[in-house]
Amino acid sequence: MTDPLIDIRDVSFSYGESAVLRHIQLEVHQGEFLGIVGPNAGGKSTLLKLILGLLEPQSGSIRVLGREPRQASRRLGYVPQYPSFPRDFPISVEEVVLLGRIGMHKQSGRFASLIPGHNTRADRRAVSQALIEVEAENLAHRQIGSLSGGQLQRVLLARALASEPQILILDEPTANIDQRLESDIFDLLKQFNERMTILVVSHDIGFVSTYVNRVACINGTLVCHHTDAIDGQVIQELYGENVRMVAHSH
Amino acid sequence: MEFFDALAQHHFLQTAVIAALLASIGCGVMGTYVVVKRIAFIAGGIAHSVLGGMGAAVYYGFDPLFGALLAAIFAALLIGWVRLQWKAQEDTLIGALWAIGMAVGILFIAKSPGYQADLMSYLFGNILLVPEQSLWFMAGLDALLLIVVGLYHRQFLAVVFDEEFARLRGVPVTLFYLLLLVLVAVTVVLLIQVVGLILVLALLTLPAAVAGHYVHSLGRMMLLATLIGSLLSLSGLALSYQPDLPSGPTIILLAGALYLASAVFVQLRRRQRARAFLNVSGEKPDG
Numbered sequence: 080m081t082d083p084l085i086d087i088r089d090v091s092f093s094y095g096e097s098a099v100l101r102h103i104q105l106e107v108h109q110g111e112f113l114g115i116v117g118p119n120a121g122g123k124s125t126l127l128k129l130i131l132g133l134l135e136p137q138s139g140s141i142r143v144l145g146r147e148p149r150q151a152s153r154r155l156g157y158v159p160q161y162p163s164f165p166r167d168f169p170i171s172v173e174e175v176v177l178l179g180r181i182g183m184h185k186q187s188g189r190f191a192s193l194i195p196g197h198n199t200r201a202d203r204r205a206v207s208q209a210l211i212e213v214e215a216e217n218l219a220h221r222q223i224g225s226l227s228g229g230q231l232q233r234v235l236l237a238r239a240l241a242s243e244p245q246i247l248i249l250d251e252p253t254a255n256i257d258q259r260l261e262s263d264i265f266d267l268l269k270q271f272n273e274r275m276t277i278l279v280v281s282h283d284i285g286f287v288s289t290y291v292n293r294v295a296c297i298n299g300t301l302v303c304h305h306t307d308a309i310d311g312q313v314i315q316e317l318y319g320e321n322v323r324m325v326a327h328s329h
Numbered sequence: 330m331e332f333f334d335a336l337a338q339h340h341f342l343q344t345a346v347i348a349a350l351l352a353s354i355g356c357g358v359m360g361t362y363v364v365v366k367r368i369a370f371i372a373g374g375i376a377h378s379v380l381g382g383m384g385a386a387v388y389y390g391f392d393p394l395f396g397a398l399l400a401a402i403f404a405a406l407l408i409g410w411v412r413l414q415w416k417a418q419e420d421t422l423i424g425a426l427w428a429i430g431m432a433v434g435i436l437f438i439a440k441s442p443g444y445q446a447d448l449m450s451y452l453f454g455n456i457l458l459v460p461e462q463s464l465w466f467m468a469g470l471d472a473l474l475l476i477v478v479g480l481y482h483r484q485f486l487a488v489v490f491d492e493e494f495a496r497l498r499g500v501p502v503t504l505f506y507l508l509l510l511v512l513v514a515v516t517v518v519l520l521i522q523v524v525g526l527i528l529v530l531a532l533l534t535l536p537a538a539v540a541g542h543y544v545h546s547l548g549r550m551m552l553l554a555t556l557i558g559s560l561l562s563l564s565g566l567a568l569s570y571q572p573d574l575p576s577g578p579t580i581i582l583l584a585g586a587l588y589l590a591s592a593v594f595v596q597l598r599r600r601q602r603a604r605a606f607l608n609v610s611g612e613k614p615d616g
Contacts, residue, residue, distance in 0.1 A: 153499045163492070164491045169365060178495075181484070181500060192499055195481055198483070238494075
Protein backbone atom coordinates (compact mmCIF):
# COMPACT_ATOMS: atom_id res chain seq x y z
CA MET A 80 0.00 0.00 0.00
CA THR A 81 1.19 3.57 -0.74
CA ASP A 82 2.07 6.03 2.00
CA PRO A 83 -0.97 7.67 3.54
CA LEU A 84 -1.72 11.29 2.52
CA ILE A 85 -2.50 12.12 6.12
CA ASP A 86 -0.77 10.23 8.90
CA ILE A 87 -1.82 11.04 12.47
CA ARG A 88 0.02 9.17 15.22
CA ASP A 89 -0.96 9.21 18.87
CA VAL A 90 -2.04 12.84 18.80
CA SER A 91 -3.45 14.52 21.89
CA PHE A 92 -4.63 18.10 22.12
CA SER A 93 -6.14 20.27 24.81
CA TYR A 94 -7.25 23.86 25.09
CA GLY A 95 -5.92 24.91 28.50
CA GLU A 96 -6.79 22.17 30.97
CA SER A 97 -9.56 20.36 29.14
CA ALA A 98 -8.42 17.58 26.84
CA VAL A 99 -10.23 17.68 23.52
CA LEU A 100 -8.49 14.84 21.68
CA ARG A 101 -6.76 11.84 23.27
CA HIS A 102 -4.39 9.46 21.48
CA ILE A 103 -5.82 9.84 18.01
CA GLN A 104 -4.56 7.47 15.30
CA LEU A 105 -5.71 8.05 11.75
CA GLU A 106 -4.44 7.33 8.27
CA VAL A 107 -6.14 8.77 5.22
CA HIS A 108 -5.23 7.31 1.83
CA GLN A 109 -5.37 8.61 -1.71
CA GLY A 110 -8.89 8.75 -3.10
CA GLU A 111 -10.75 8.27 0.17
CA PHE A 112 -13.98 10.08 1.04
CA LEU A 113 -13.80 10.16 4.82
CA GLY A 114 -16.66 11.36 6.98
CA ILE A 115 -15.75 12.61 10.45
CA VAL A 116 -18.73 12.46 12.77
CA GLY A 117 -19.36 12.78 16.48
CA PRO A 118 -21.23 14.84 19.07
CA ASN A 119 -20.79 18.58 19.45
CA ALA A 120 -17.56 19.57 21.23
CA GLY A 121 -16.23 16.08 20.49
CA GLY A 122 -13.12 17.51 18.80
CA LYS A 123 -14.05 17.24 15.10
CA SER A 124 -13.14 20.80 14.13
CA THR A 125 -10.05 20.66 16.32
CA LEU A 126 -8.84 17.61 14.41
CA LEU A 127 -9.29 19.48 11.12
CA LYS A 128 -7.37 22.50 12.46
CA LEU A 129 -4.52 20.19 13.49
CA ILE A 130 -4.41 18.68 10.00
CA LEU A 131 -4.42 22.17 8.46
CA GLY A 132 -1.58 23.31 10.73
CA LEU A 133 -3.68 26.05 12.34
CA LEU A 134 -3.15 24.34 15.72
CA GLU A 135 -0.24 22.28 16.97
CA PRO A 136 -0.71 19.09 19.00
CA GLN A 137 0.78 18.88 22.50
CA SER A 138 1.90 15.34 21.79
CA GLY A 139 2.07 12.93 18.88
CA SER A 140 2.90 13.62 15.25
CA ILE A 141 0.97 14.63 12.15
CA ARG A 142 2.29 14.34 8.61
CA VAL A 143 0.30 15.68 5.68
CA LEU A 144 1.49 14.80 2.17
CA GLY A 145 4.72 13.69 3.83
CA ARG A 146 5.41 17.10 5.43
CA GLU A 147 4.63 19.19 8.46
CA PRO A 148 0.97 20.32 8.24
CA ARG A 149 1.95 23.98 8.00
CA GLN A 150 4.15 23.29 4.98
CA ALA A 151 1.46 21.24 3.28
CA SER A 152 -1.46 23.64 3.79
CA ARG A 153 -1.08 25.28 0.38
CA ARG A 154 -1.98 21.95 -1.23
CA LEU A 155 -5.14 21.54 0.84
CA GLY A 156 -8.50 23.09 0.09
CA TYR A 157 -10.42 24.19 3.19
CA VAL A 158 -14.09 25.09 3.54
CA PRO A 159 -14.79 26.48 7.04
CA GLN A 160 -18.03 25.93 8.94
CA TYR A 161 -18.60 29.63 9.55
CA PRO A 162 -17.16 32.16 7.14
CA SER A 163 -14.38 33.90 9.10
CA PHE A 164 -15.02 37.25 7.43
CA PRO A 165 -17.70 39.92 7.82
CA ARG A 166 -20.54 39.46 5.33
CA ASP A 167 -20.61 43.19 4.49
CA PHE A 168 -16.99 43.22 3.30
CA PRO A 169 -16.81 45.07 -0.04
CA ILE A 170 -15.71 42.20 -2.24
CA SER A 171 -17.19 40.31 -5.19
CA VAL A 172 -17.54 36.54 -5.50
CA GLU A 173 -14.87 36.49 -8.20
CA GLU A 174 -12.38 38.29 -5.95
CA VAL A 175 -13.06 35.90 -3.08
CA VAL A 176 -12.37 32.89 -5.28
CA LEU A 177 -9.27 34.60 -6.68
CA LEU A 178 -7.86 34.67 -3.14
CA GLY A 179 -7.78 30.89 -3.37
CA ARG A 180 -5.10 31.31 -6.06
CA ILE A 181 -2.63 33.12 -3.80
CA GLY A 182 0.56 31.15 -3.38
CA MET A 183 -0.13 28.94 -6.40
CA HIS A 184 2.92 29.54 -8.59
CA LYS A 185 5.41 30.22 -5.91
CA GLN A 186 9.11 29.75 -6.42
CA SER A 187 10.94 28.08 -3.59
CA GLY A 188 13.25 29.96 -1.28
CA ARG A 189 12.98 31.63 2.06
CA PHE A 190 11.51 34.88 0.86
CA ALA A 191 9.27 33.40 -1.81
CA SER A 192 6.13 34.57 0.00
CA LEU A 193 7.35 38.16 -0.33
CA ILE A 194 7.34 38.14 -4.13
CA PRO A 195 4.42 40.48 -4.89
CA GLY A 196 2.59 38.57 -7.65
CA HIS A 197 -0.64 39.56 -9.35
CA ASN A 198 -3.69 37.85 -10.76
CA THR A 199 -2.79 36.26 -14.09
CA ARG A 200 -4.99 35.08 -16.92
CA ALA A 201 -4.46 31.51 -15.73
CA ASP A 202 -5.78 32.55 -12.30
CA ARG A 203 -8.93 34.01 -13.81
CA ARG A 204 -9.46 30.88 -15.91
CA ALA A 205 -9.09 28.68 -12.84
CA VAL A 206 -11.57 30.88 -10.98
CA SER A 207 -14.26 30.68 -13.65
CA GLN A 208 -13.63 26.92 -13.93
CA ALA A 209 -14.09 26.52 -10.16
CA LEU A 210 -17.29 28.57 -10.23
CA ILE A 211 -18.65 26.43 -13.06
CA GLU A 212 -17.86 23.27 -11.12
CA VAL A 213 -19.93 24.38 -8.15
CA GLU A 214 -22.65 25.65 -10.49
CA ALA A 215 -22.23 29.26 -9.35
CA GLU A 216 -20.80 30.88 -12.49
CA ASN A 217 -23.73 33.31 -12.64
CA LEU A 218 -22.75 34.68 -9.21
CA ALA A 219 -19.24 35.85 -10.23
CA HIS A 220 -19.98 39.57 -10.07
CA ARG A 221 -22.30 39.53 -7.07
CA GLN A 222 -21.24 41.00 -3.73
CA ILE A 223 -20.72 38.32 -1.09
CA GLY A 224 -23.12 40.17 1.22
CA SER A 225 -25.98 39.55 -1.20
CA LEU A 226 -25.64 35.75 -1.29
CA SER A 227 -27.91 33.24 0.43
CA GLY A 228 -26.39 30.67 2.78
CA GLY A 229 -26.35 27.97 0.12
CA GLN A 230 -24.81 30.26 -2.49
CA LEU A 231 -22.10 31.36 -0.06
CA GLN A 232 -21.29 27.73 0.68
CA ARG A 233 -20.79 27.05 -3.02
CA VAL A 234 -18.54 30.10 -3.32
CA LEU A 235 -16.40 28.93 -0.38
CA LEU A 236 -16.18 25.54 -2.06
CA ALA A 237 -15.08 27.24 -5.30
CA ARG A 238 -12.41 29.20 -3.36
CA ALA A 239 -11.04 25.89 -2.07
CA LEU A 240 -11.17 24.28 -5.53
CA ALA A 241 -9.41 27.25 -7.17
CA SER A 242 -6.18 26.21 -5.45
CA GLU A 243 -6.33 22.80 -7.17
CA PRO A 244 -6.03 20.94 -3.85
CA GLN A 245 -4.92 17.35 -3.41
CA ILE A 246 -7.11 17.03 -0.35
CA LEU A 247 -10.39 18.85 0.19
CA ILE A 248 -11.31 19.46 3.84
CA LEU A 249 -14.80 20.62 4.79
CA ASP A 250 -16.14 21.49 8.23
CA GLU A 251 -19.92 20.97 8.40
CA PRO A 252 -20.43 22.23 4.84
CA THR A 253 -24.19 21.97 5.12
CA ALA A 254 -24.80 23.11 8.70
CA ASN A 255 -26.11 26.55 7.74
CA ILE A 256 -28.17 25.70 4.71
CA ASP A 257 -31.49 24.22 3.72
CA GLN A 258 -31.74 20.44 4.01
CA ARG A 259 -32.92 20.27 0.43
CA LEU A 260 -29.59 21.74 -0.69
CA GLU A 261 -27.60 19.39 1.51
CA SER A 262 -27.65 16.53 -0.98
CA ASP A 263 -26.81 18.93 -3.84
CA ILE A 264 -23.55 19.82 -2.09
CA PHE A 265 -22.74 16.19 -1.31
CA ASP A 266 -23.49 15.16 -4.90
CA LEU A 267 -20.88 17.72 -5.98
CA LEU A 268 -18.39 16.36 -3.45
CA LYS A 269 -18.97 12.85 -4.75
CA GLN A 270 -17.93 14.04 -8.21
CA PHE A 271 -14.82 15.81 -6.90
CA ASN A 272 -13.87 12.63 -5.06
CA GLU A 273 -12.98 11.09 -8.43
CA ARG A 274 -9.90 13.32 -8.56
CA MET A 275 -9.18 14.31 -4.95
CA THR A 276 -9.27 12.95 -1.44
CA ILE A 277 -12.02 14.42 0.72
CA LEU A 278 -12.46 14.81 4.50
CA VAL A 279 -15.81 16.07 5.65
CA VAL A 280 -16.95 16.81 9.19
CA SER A 281 -20.62 16.32 9.88
CA HIS A 282 -22.90 15.87 12.87
CA ASP A 283 -25.29 13.84 10.74
CA ILE A 284 -23.90 10.32 10.59
CA GLY A 285 -26.97 8.85 8.91
CA PHE A 286 -26.80 11.31 6.07
CA VAL A 287 -23.06 11.30 5.34
CA SER A 288 -22.73 7.53 5.47
CA THR A 289 -24.65 7.30 2.18
CA TYR A 290 -21.88 9.28 0.48
CA VAL A 291 -18.56 8.54 2.20
CA ASN A 292 -16.63 5.29 2.11
CA ARG A 293 -15.30 5.43 5.67
CA VAL A 294 -16.49 7.10 8.83
CA ALA A 295 -14.29 8.30 11.67
CA CYS A 296 -16.23 8.77 14.87
CA ILE A 297 -14.72 11.23 17.29
CA ASN A 298 -15.67 11.85 20.85
CA GLY A 299 -12.34 12.64 22.46
CA THR A 300 -10.97 9.38 21.10
CA LEU A 301 -11.46 7.97 17.64
CA VAL A 302 -13.04 4.86 16.18
CA CYS A 303 -13.12 4.10 12.48
CA HIS A 304 -15.76 2.19 10.55
CA HIS A 305 -16.45 1.23 7.02
CA THR A 306 -19.81 2.59 6.13
CA ASP A 307 -21.38 -0.86 5.82
CA ALA A 308 -20.71 -1.49 9.49
CA ILE A 309 -22.65 1.48 10.84
CA ASP A 310 -25.75 0.52 12.74
CA GLY A 311 -27.68 1.67 15.78
CA GLN A 312 -25.26 -0.10 18.10
CA VAL A 313 -22.25 1.90 16.87
CA ILE A 314 -24.10 5.18 17.07
CA GLN A 315 -25.35 4.43 20.52
CA GLU A 316 -21.85 3.67 21.77
CA LEU A 317 -20.58 6.91 20.35
CA TYR A 318 -23.29 9.29 21.40
CA GLY A 319 -24.29 7.39 24.51
CA GLU A 320 -27.99 7.54 23.79
CA ASN A 321 -30.50 6.48 21.21
CA VAL A 322 -30.33 8.47 18.02
CA ARG A 323 -32.98 8.27 15.39
CA MET A 324 -31.49 6.32 12.51
CA VAL A 325 -32.44 6.74 8.90
CA ALA A 326 -32.38 3.47 7.05
CA HIS A 327 -30.82 3.70 3.63
CA SER A 328 -30.20 1.22 0.87
CA HIS A 329 -26.90 1.30 -1.01
CA MET B 330 -14.91 84.26 -3.10
CA GLU B 331 -12.29 85.76 -0.87
CA PHE B 332 -10.54 82.43 -0.35
CA PHE B 333 -9.71 82.04 -4.02
CA ASP B 334 -8.32 85.55 -4.32
CA ALA B 335 -6.18 84.89 -1.30
CA LEU B 336 -5.13 81.52 -2.73
CA ALA B 337 -3.75 83.21 -5.83
CA GLN B 338 -1.81 85.70 -3.72
CA HIS B 339 -0.55 83.88 -0.68
CA HIS B 340 2.10 81.25 -0.85
CA PHE B 341 1.15 79.74 2.54
CA LEU B 342 -2.36 79.02 1.23
CA GLN B 343 -1.00 77.25 -1.81
CA THR B 344 1.19 75.17 0.49
CA ALA B 345 -1.88 74.40 2.60
CA VAL B 346 -3.85 73.22 -0.43
CA ILE B 347 -1.04 70.90 -1.53
CA ALA B 348 -0.73 69.55 2.02
CA ALA B 349 -4.46 68.85 2.10
CA LEU B 350 -4.30 66.94 -1.18
CA LEU B 351 -1.26 64.93 -0.07
CA ALA B 352 -2.95 64.00 3.20
CA SER B 353 -6.10 62.95 1.35
CA ILE B 354 -4.18 60.32 -0.61
CA GLY B 355 -3.00 58.65 2.59
CA CYS B 356 -6.40 58.87 4.25
CA GLY B 357 -8.16 57.44 1.19
CA VAL B 358 -5.87 54.46 0.74
CA MET B 359 -5.18 53.46 4.35
CA GLY B 360 -8.56 54.67 5.62
CA THR B 361 -10.16 52.05 3.40
CA TYR B 362 -8.21 49.29 5.14
CA VAL B 363 -8.96 50.78 8.57
CA VAL B 364 -12.70 50.81 7.83
CA VAL B 365 -13.03 47.33 6.29
CA LYS B 366 -10.71 45.71 8.85
CA ARG B 367 -12.48 47.61 11.67
CA ILE B 368 -9.30 48.80 13.33
CA ALA B 369 -10.29 52.43 13.94
CA PHE B 370 -9.59 51.99 17.65
CA ILE B 371 -6.08 50.74 16.90
CA ALA B 372 -5.55 53.74 14.63
CA GLY B 373 -6.74 55.96 17.49
CA GLY B 374 -4.24 54.38 19.89
CA ILE B 375 -1.44 54.92 17.38
CA ALA B 376 -2.47 58.53 16.79
CA HIS B 377 -2.48 59.48 20.45
CA SER B 378 0.74 57.71 21.37
CA VAL B 379 2.40 59.92 18.75
CA LEU B 380 2.36 62.88 21.11
CA GLY B 381 4.96 61.12 23.27
CA GLY B 382 7.34 60.89 20.32
CA MET B 383 6.71 64.50 19.33
CA GLY B 384 7.30 65.75 22.86
CA ALA B 385 10.56 63.83 23.17
CA ALA B 386 11.73 65.11 19.77
CA VAL B 387 10.95 68.71 20.73
CA TYR B 388 12.74 68.31 24.09
CA TYR B 389 15.88 66.82 22.54
CA GLY B 390 15.83 69.23 19.62
CA PHE B 391 14.87 66.96 16.73
CA ASP B 392 12.21 67.53 14.09
CA PRO B 393 8.89 66.71 15.82
CA LEU B 394 7.65 64.94 12.68
CA PHE B 395 10.55 62.52 12.92
CA GLY B 396 9.68 61.81 16.57
CA ALA B 397 6.04 61.36 15.57
CA LEU B 398 6.95 58.83 12.88
CA LEU B 399 9.12 56.78 15.26
CA ALA B 400 6.50 56.78 18.02
CA ALA B 401 3.72 55.87 15.59
CA ILE B 402 5.64 52.92 14.16
CA PHE B 403 6.63 51.73 17.64
CA ALA B 404 2.99 51.91 18.83
CA ALA B 405 1.76 50.11 15.70
CA LEU B 406 4.22 47.23 16.13
CA LEU B 407 3.49 46.90 19.84
CA ILE B 408 -0.30 46.86 19.38
CA GLY B 409 -0.07 44.50 16.41
CA TRP B 410 2.23 42.11 18.22
CA VAL B 411 0.02 42.00 21.31
CA ARG B 412 -3.08 41.45 19.19
CA LEU B 413 -1.52 38.49 17.43
CA GLN B 414 -0.10 37.00 20.66
CA TRP B 415 -2.83 37.49 23.27
CA LYS B 416 -6.05 38.56 21.63
CA ALA B 417 -7.88 39.29 24.87
CA GLN B 418 -5.71 42.14 26.13
CA GLU B 419 -5.68 44.18 22.96
CA ASP B 420 -8.17 46.87 23.91
CA THR B 421 -6.65 47.44 27.36
CA LEU B 422 -3.20 47.87 25.84
CA ILE B 423 -4.50 50.32 23.24
CA GLY B 424 -6.17 52.36 25.99
CA ALA B 425 -2.94 52.35 28.00
CA LEU B 426 -0.78 53.42 25.04
CA TRP B 427 -3.32 56.11 24.20
CA ALA B 428 -3.04 57.68 27.66
CA ILE B 429 0.66 57.02 28.30
CA GLY B 430 1.67 58.49 24.95
CA MET B 431 -0.20 61.70 25.65
CA ALA B 432 1.12 61.95 29.21
CA VAL B 433 4.73 61.50 28.08
CA GLY B 434 4.24 64.09 25.35
CA ILE B 435 2.73 66.69 27.67
CA LEU B 436 5.51 66.21 30.25
CA PHE B 437 8.23 66.65 27.64
CA ILE B 438 6.56 69.67 26.11
CA ALA B 439 6.05 71.28 29.50
CA LYS B 440 9.80 70.99 30.10
CA SER B 441 10.75 72.39 26.68
CA PRO B 442 10.78 76.19 26.98
CA GLY B 443 9.23 78.19 24.18
CA TYR B 444 7.32 75.36 22.50
CA GLN B 445 4.01 75.53 24.36
CA ALA B 446 2.31 77.30 21.49
CA ASP B 447 3.07 74.36 19.22
CA LEU B 448 1.23 71.92 21.47
CA MET B 449 -2.14 73.17 20.26
CA SER B 450 -1.10 72.81 16.64
CA TYR B 451 -0.04 69.18 17.21
CA LEU B 452 -3.29 68.39 18.96
CA PHE B 453 -5.59 70.18 16.55
CA GLY B 454 -3.37 70.73 13.55
CA ASN B 455 -2.90 73.88 11.60
CA ILE B 456 -2.74 73.37 7.91
CA LEU B 457 -1.94 77.02 7.37
CA LEU B 458 1.35 76.59 9.21
CA VAL B 459 2.64 73.56 7.29
CA PRO B 460 6.21 74.47 6.32
CA GLU B 461 7.14 74.00 2.70
CA GLN B 462 9.78 71.35 3.36
CA SER B 463 7.12 69.22 5.09
CA LEU B 464 5.43 68.89 1.71
CA TRP B 465 8.37 66.82 0.49
CA PHE B 466 8.22 64.68 3.60
CA MET B 467 4.47 64.14 3.05
CA ALA B 468 4.93 63.40 -0.65
CA GLY B 469 7.62 60.85 0.25
CA LEU B 470 5.33 59.10 2.73
CA ASP B 471 2.52 59.03 0.15
CA ALA B 472 4.85 57.51 -2.44
CA LEU B 473 5.93 54.87 0.08
CA LEU B 474 2.28 53.99 0.85
CA LEU B 475 1.29 53.74 -2.79
CA ILE B 476 4.28 51.60 -3.74
CA VAL B 477 3.84 49.11 -0.89
CA VAL B 478 0.07 48.85 -1.32
CA GLY B 479 0.47 48.60 -5.10
CA LEU B 480 2.96 45.76 -4.84
CA TYR B 481 1.18 43.77 -2.14
CA HIS B 482 -2.50 44.56 -2.67
CA ARG B 483 -3.33 40.86 -3.07
CA GLN B 484 -1.67 39.92 0.20
CA PHE B 485 -3.26 42.85 2.03
CA LEU B 486 -6.68 41.91 0.67
CA ALA B 487 -6.17 38.30 1.79
CA VAL B 488 -5.14 39.41 5.30
CA VAL B 489 -7.87 41.99 5.86
CA PHE B 490 -10.57 39.74 4.40
CA ASP B 491 -9.85 36.38 6.03
CA GLU B 492 -6.70 35.92 8.12
CA GLU B 493 -7.20 32.20 8.64
CA PHE B 494 -7.55 31.44 4.96
CA ALA B 495 -4.61 33.72 4.10
CA ARG B 496 -2.45 31.74 6.53
CA LEU B 497 -3.47 28.46 4.86
CA ARG B 498 -2.47 29.88 1.48
CA GLY B 499 1.03 30.53 2.80
CA VAL B 500 0.68 34.31 3.18
CA PRO B 501 2.89 35.50 6.07
CA VAL B 502 -0.07 36.96 7.96
CA THR B 503 1.88 38.35 10.92
CA LEU B 504 4.26 40.23 8.65
CA PHE B 505 1.54 41.74 6.49
CA TYR B 506 -0.69 42.61 9.43
CA LEU B 507 2.18 44.46 11.13
CA LEU B 508 3.12 46.13 7.84
CA LEU B 509 -0.48 47.27 7.46
CA LEU B 510 -0.44 48.84 10.94
CA VAL B 511 2.91 50.52 10.20
CA LEU B 512 1.40 52.04 7.06
CA VAL B 513 -1.57 53.22 9.11
CA ALA B 514 0.96 54.80 11.49
CA VAL B 515 2.65 56.56 8.57
CA THR B 516 -0.74 57.88 7.45
CA VAL B 517 -1.49 59.15 10.94
CA VAL B 518 1.71 61.20 10.83
CA LEU B 519 0.71 62.54 7.39
CA LEU B 520 -2.68 63.63 8.68
CA ILE B 521 -1.38 65.18 11.91
CA GLN B 522 -0.06 68.06 9.82
CA VAL B 523 -3.52 68.83 8.58
CA VAL B 524 -5.98 68.15 11.38
CA GLY B 525 -3.82 67.35 14.41
CA LEU B 526 -3.61 64.08 16.27
CA ILE B 527 -6.93 64.34 18.13
CA LEU B 528 -8.86 64.62 14.89
CA VAL B 529 -6.80 62.22 12.78
CA LEU B 530 -9.22 59.40 13.40
CA ALA B 531 -12.07 61.27 11.72
CA LEU B 532 -10.18 61.96 8.52
CA LEU B 533 -8.85 58.40 8.45
CA THR B 534 -12.27 56.75 8.75
CA LEU B 535 -15.04 59.09 7.56
CA PRO B 536 -14.09 59.57 3.87
CA ALA B 537 -13.56 55.81 3.48
CA ALA B 538 -16.78 55.02 5.32
CA VAL B 539 -18.75 57.36 3.04
CA ALA B 540 -17.08 55.82 -0.02
CA GLY B 541 -18.05 52.37 1.31
CA HIS B 542 -21.70 53.42 1.14
CA TYR B 543 -21.53 53.67 -2.65
CA VAL B 544 -18.81 51.42 -4.08
CA HIS B 545 -18.05 47.79 -3.39
CA SER B 546 -14.43 47.03 -4.03
CA LEU B 547 -11.32 48.09 -2.13
CA GLY B 548 -9.72 49.79 -5.15
CA ARG B 549 -12.77 51.91 -5.90
CA MET B 550 -13.23 52.71 -2.21
CA MET B 551 -9.65 54.02 -2.07
CA LEU B 552 -10.15 56.19 -5.11
CA LEU B 553 -13.48 57.63 -3.99
CA ALA B 554 -12.27 58.13 -0.41
CA THR B 555 -9.26 60.07 -1.69
CA LEU B 556 -11.57 62.31 -3.73
CA ILE B 557 -13.96 62.83 -0.82
CA GLY B 558 -11.03 63.53 1.52
CA SER B 559 -9.64 66.14 -0.89
CA LEU B 560 -13.01 67.84 -1.30
CA LEU B 561 -13.63 67.87 2.45
CA SER B 562 -10.24 69.27 3.39
CA LEU B 563 -10.25 71.90 0.65
CA SER B 564 -13.77 73.08 1.37
CA GLY B 565 -13.02 73.05 5.12
CA LEU B 566 -9.99 75.18 4.45
CA ALA B 567 -11.98 77.61 2.29
CA LEU B 568 -14.88 77.83 4.75
CA SER B 569 -12.65 78.47 7.73
CA TYR B 570 -10.53 81.10 6.02
CA GLN B 571 -12.83 84.12 5.96
CA PRO B 572 -14.28 83.93 9.51
CA ASP B 573 -10.80 82.91 10.74
CA LEU B 574 -11.93 79.61 12.27
CA PRO B 575 -9.44 76.85 13.11
CA SER B 576 -9.25 74.81 9.91
CA GLY B 577 -8.82 71.30 11.47
CA PRO B 578 -12.12 71.24 13.38
CA THR B 579 -13.93 72.84 10.43
CA ILE B 580 -12.73 70.04 8.13
CA ILE B 581 -13.77 67.40 10.67
CA LEU B 582 -17.23 68.86 11.17
CA LEU B 583 -17.78 68.86 7.42
CA ALA B 584 -16.64 65.24 7.27
CA GLY B 585 -18.93 64.28 10.16
CA ALA B 586 -21.90 66.03 8.57
CA LEU B 587 -21.26 64.34 5.22
CA TYR B 588 -20.97 60.93 6.90
CA LEU B 589 -24.23 61.33 8.84
CA ALA B 590 -26.11 62.62 5.80
CA SER B 591 -24.78 59.77 3.69
CA ALA B 592 -25.64 57.12 6.28
CA VAL B 593 -29.21 58.41 6.54
CA PHE B 594 -29.51 58.63 2.75
CA VAL B 595 -28.28 55.05 2.25
CA GLN B 596 -30.65 53.76 4.92
CA LEU B 597 -33.64 55.52 3.37
CA ARG B 598 -32.70 54.32 -0.10
CA ARG B 599 -32.44 50.73 1.11
CA ARG B 600 -35.88 50.92 2.71
CA GLN B 601 -37.37 52.43 -0.42
CA ARG B 602 -35.83 49.73 -2.60
CA ALA B 603 -37.14 46.99 -0.33
CA ARG B 604 -40.63 48.50 -0.57
CA ALA B 605 -40.39 48.83 -4.36
CA PHE B 606 -39.25 45.22 -4.58
CA LEU B 607 -42.20 44.03 -2.49
CA ASN B 608 -44.64 46.05 -4.58
CA VAL B 609 -43.31 44.58 -7.81
CA SER B 610 -43.41 41.01 -6.58
CA GLY B 611 -46.80 41.66 -4.95
CA GLU B 612 -48.30 42.60 -8.31
CA LYS B 613 -47.11 39.47 -10.02
CA PRO B 614 -50.01 37.15 -9.15
CA ASP B 615 -52.46 39.55 -10.82
CA GLY B 616 -50.36 39.47 -13.95
